[in-house]
Amino acid sequence: MSPFPKSTVLGYPRIGPRRELKRALESYWDGRSTRAELDQVGAEIRERTWRGLAELGLEGLPSNTFSLYDQVLDTAVLLGAVPARYREADDPYFAMARGTAGPVTAQRSSVSGGTWGAKPPEGLAPLRMTKWFDTNYHYIVPEIGPETVFKLDAGKPLAEVREARALGFETRPVVVGPVTFLLLAGALDRLDDVLGCYEELLSTLAAEGVEWLQLDEPALVGDRTPDELDAVATAYERLGALGARPGLFVASYFGELGESLPVLAGTPVEAIGVDLVRGGVPGADLSGKIVVAGVVSGRDVWRTSPERALATLGAVRAAQVVVSTSCSLLHVPYDVGAEPDLEPSLKARLAFAEQKVAEVVALARAGFHGASPVDPSVALPGPVVAEGRSPYAVRAAAQAEHLRLPALPITTIGSFPQTGELRAARAALAAGTLPESDYERQVEAEIERVIRVQERLGLDVLVHGEPERNDMVQYFAEHLDGFAVTQNGWVQSYGSRCTRPPILHGDVSRPAPITVRWAAYAQSLTGKPVKGMLTGPVTIVAWSFVRDDLPLRDVVFQVADAVRDEVRDLEAAGVSIIQVDEPALRELLPLRRGAQADYLEWAVAAYRRATSGAGDRTQIHTHLCYSDADQILAAIDGLDADVTTIESARSGARILGAVGAFGRGLGPGVYDIHSPRVPGADEVEDLLRRTLGVLPVERVWVNPDCGLKTRTYEQVEASLANVVTATRRVRESLGA
Ligand SMILES: CN1c2c(nc(N)[nH]c2=O)NC[C@@H]1CNc1ccc(C(=O)N[C@@H](CCC(=O)N[C@@H](CCC(=O)N[C@@H](CCC(=O)O)C(=O)O)C(=O)O)C(=O)O)cc1
Numbered sequence: 001m002s003p004f005p006k007s008t009v010l011g012y013p014r015i016g017p018r019r020e021l022k023r024a025l026e027s028y029w030d031g032r033s034t035r036a037e038l039d040q041v042g043a044e045i046r047e048r049t050w051r052g053l054a055e056l057g058l059e060g061l062p063s064n065t066f067s068l069y070d071q072v073l074d075t076a077v078l079l080g081a082v083p084a085r086y087r088e089a090d091d092p093y094f095a096m097a098r099g100t101a102g103p104v105t106a107q108r109s110s111v112s113g114g115t116w117g118a119k120p121p122e123g124l125a126p127l128r129m130t131k132w133f134d135t136n137y138h139y140i141v142p143e144i145g146p147e148t149v150f151k152l153d154a155g156k157p158l159a160e161v162r163e164a165r166a167l168g169f170e171t172r173p174v175v176v177g178p179v180t181f182l183l184l185a186g187a188l189d190r191l192d193d194v195l196g197c198y199e200e201l202l203s204t205l206a207a208e209g210v211e212w213l214q215l216d217e218p219a220l221v222g223d224r225t226p227d228e229l230d231a232v233a234t235a236y237e238r239l240g241a242l243g244a245r246p247g248l249f250v251a252s253y254f255g256e257l258g259e260s261l262p263v264l265a266g267t268p269v270e271a272i273g274v275d276l277v278r279g280g281v282p283g284a285d286l287s288g289k290i291v292v293a294g295v296v297s298g299r300d301v302w303r304t305s306p307e308r309a310l311a312t313l314g315a316v317r318a319a320q321v322v323v324s325t326s327c328s329l330l331h332v333p334y335d336v337g338a339e340p341d342l343e344p345s346l347k348a349r350l351a352f353a354e355q356k357v358a359e360v361v362a363l364a365r366a367g368f369h370g371a372s373p374v375d376p377s378v379a380l381p382g383p384v385v386a387e388g389r390s391p392y393a394v395r396a397a398a399q400a401e402h403l404r405l406p407a408l409p410i411t412t413i414g415s416f417p418q419t420g421e422l423r424a425a426r427a428a429l430a431a432g433t434l435p436e437s438d439y440e441r442q443v444e445a446e447i448e449r450v451i452r453v454q455e456r457l458g459l460d461v462l463v464h465g466e467p468e469r470n471d472m473v474q475y476f477a478e479h480l481d482g483f484a485v486t487q488n489g490w491v492q493s494y495g496s497r498c499t500r501p502p503i504l505h506g507d508v509s510r511p512a513p514i515t516v517r518w519a520a521y522a523q524s525l526t527g528k529p530v531k532g533m534l535t536g537p538v539t540i541v542a543w544s545f546v547r548d549d550l551p552l553r554d555v556v557f558q559v560a561d562a563v564r565d566e567v568r569d570l571e572a573a574g575v576s577i578i579q580v581d582e583p584a585l586r587e588l589l590p591l592r593r594g595a596q597a598d599y600l601e602w603a604v605a606a607y608r609r610a611t612s613g614a615g616d617r618t619q620i621h622t623h624l625c626y627s628d629a630d631q632i633l634a635a636i637d638g639l640d641a642d643v644t645t646i647e648s649a650r651s652g653a654r655i656l657g658a659v660g661a662f663g664r665g666l667g668p669g670v671y672d673i674h675s676p677r678v679p680g681a682d683e684v685e686d687l688l689r690r691t692l693g694v695l696p697v698e699r700v701w702v703n704p705d706c707g708l709k710t711r712t713y714e715q716v717e718a719s720l721a722n723v724v725t726a727t728r729r730v731r732e733s734l735g736a
């Protein structure tokens with residue numbers, strides 16, 4: 001076993017500095033290019049990454065951190081956990097990720113294009129997708145049942161090792177570890193079986209001459225039961241006992257290992273990765289281990305304080321201390337250098353992936369001995385002040401009188417398809433080649449189109465479609481003081497989809513109304529109610545890179561005040577339903593139970609503050625998605641929204657029973673908008689009837705499970721037409 005390199009990173013962005021992978025994927029999905037062309041783009045991104053890291057002076061280069069869609073899905077494929085129904089698809093990998101439209105050879109799928117007709121034959125639904133721990137990255141949930149037969153397919157990591165070697169680089173493959181993989185799949189009882197595959201992987205890599213393997217175990221930073229800790233011990237005792245194998249580097253991140261650390265330290269693994277940005281210097285005796293010390297944050301965009309990092313590194317007691325990032329750099333953009341328009345004083349405070357690698361290298365070269373860690377000097381948070389509206393019964397009566405909606409009101413979550421024309425127009429506006437007045441006319445024309453589509457389909461509560469928004473967070477950040485936005489700071493959210501998280505660097509305030517003119521315009525076009533559409537304070541903050549000199553809760557309260565100003569102005573402009581989305585409420589939940597209650601208290605208080613200015617007859621909606629909402633049901637209830645729309649289609653409607661206790665309006669999503677697949681009227685009807693088995697009809701709303709911006713009009717119109725048909729059938733049978 002060769003020595004561990006002195007510096008490394010746990011992973012790197014893979015979408016490409018100019019989102020080359022996004023374009024290649026969407027072109028392949030649209031049938032405009034071949035799999036070979038897609039693979040070529042992947043190879044170019046990997047080569048560029050390895051060369052770039054080596055040129056920056058990084059010693060330990062990772063491989064197999066590239067993925068065409070998702071690293072958890074890659075691990076499922078590695079272990080042979082491909083459910084039988086996907087095996088005959090044209091491309092089983094993307095069928096699992098995105099579903100298929102119908103007979104597997106007949107049609108191609110499409111995120112960006114409209115190549116699936118309005119009436120596709122029955123296809124395969126994709127596997128479930130959900131949030132990766134407390135990040136805005138989404139992974140594909142492996143589906144493992146008693147029938148799953150694990151069988152190693154090491155093709156991908158082996159190919160990447162060989163590909164790097166051909167370029168002159170020795171690399172350390174990275175794979176999701178067995179405990180995290182099985183916990184994410186809800187199948188820890190299959191540990192014995194998957195360990196057989198991991199053993200075979202280790203032998204295969206050893207035969208290939210691979211010196212180190214990184215097994216990612218972020219699940220170990222959460223609260224783990226004694227049985228789960230036993231699984232950690234079993235897994236790494238067994239893998240460690242293997243004769244010919246690479247060195248084992250178990251990487252934890254997103255928090256402190258806590259009770260998992262002594263367990264891991266008691267196994268034969270040679271190296272342990274610890275997140276020293278979110279966690280403290282390990283107290284356990286690691287003198288026999290290599291500690292890969294994550295002192296450069298992979299979760300923010302701020303420069304690392306060299307003094308603080310060196311002091312932390314110097315305090316770690318271990319056989320060797322390797323300088324690293326706190327997690328993969330997947331969660332930050334590529335390069336601050338690609339941002340010519342950022343204020344120089346702000347730019348000087350920033351480090352994206354490339355700058356963070358340079359920091360790791362500089363720290364490793366600086367040397368560090370025997371210092372003690374510096375305390376972070378963050379201000380203490382202010383008190384939480386709970387605010388509220390009138391009791392629900394009072395509001396509900398006022399709203400029923402004012403809105404006069406039918407039973408099972410049909411609505412959508414806000415966005416309609418973002419067309420290529422709109423994106424091109426926004427790009428031209430930014431480049432100064434399209435006058436603002438022309439852009440605004442285009443947005444108005446799109447709003448009118450969206451309103452007419454909804455009227456024609458027979459929806460009850462309309463939306464303006466959000467055509468003016470590049471993103472539900474970035475758009476607000478662009479209109480609030482205290483934020484900066486980037487031109488190229490893309491971060492992968494799922495598959496080919498990316499966001500440019502804004503940078504919240506100062507005190508936040510709202511200089512002028514943001515959405516009012518578009519909402520008022522939309523309402524002027526129709527007699528039906530149009531929902532105003534805002535993003536909530538927790539979500540705006542969760543999906544931004546946030547200043548680290550104030551407690552998070554104080555930052556969220558500043559944003560809540562700005563949202564409250566907007567709610568009041570919308571109401572004053574005659575908007576009678578206002579949706580304040582909080583899809584990230586669950587995402588910021590601390591991974592350790594001990595810190596969760598405090599977070600939920602202030603997050604709920606911030607939402608209530610943002611909506612507390614609304615009068616009784618103004619109906620407040622909220623929306624959550626990807627939430628695994630089970631853990632935060634009480635908090636969702638605490639938001640006190642008049643109507644809550646929530647993802648349930650992709651998670652099999654299991655949430656319904658749990659939210660049955662809510663005493664207010666509820667819109668469980670009746671179909672999954674993340675797949676291009678159009679749901680049939682029968683399946684929507686079936687879901688609605690099952691919903692009505694759990695919830696009283698007066699409380700049920702009918703809506704998709706998230707916004708429609710990633711779909712085409714063809715898909716949206718076909719899907720919503722089926723939703724309307726299904727709802728009308730149910731209404732008729734109820735005599736409603
Ligand atoms: C609801 N979700 C969101 C999350 N996080 C957010 N910040 N926003 C969200 O909506 N997290 C959870 C979920 C799921 N996540 C996503 C994330 C991203 C998308 C998505 O569709 N992203 C788009 C990019 C959106 C955007 O910023 N668009 C801009 C720029 C468009 C563009 O690419 N322009 C071209 C030039 C124009 C042209 O000629 O076409 C360019 O720059 O090259 C805009 O509209 O102006 C994506 O495509 O990835 C969905 C769900």
Ligand SMILES: N[C@@H](CCS)C(=O)O
Binds near residue numbers: 472581583623625709
């Ligand atoms: N109103 C937003 C919510 C997405 S989570 C939309 O419809 O896109």
Ligand SMILES: [Zn+2]
Binds near residue numbers: 413706
């Ligand atoms: Zn959503």
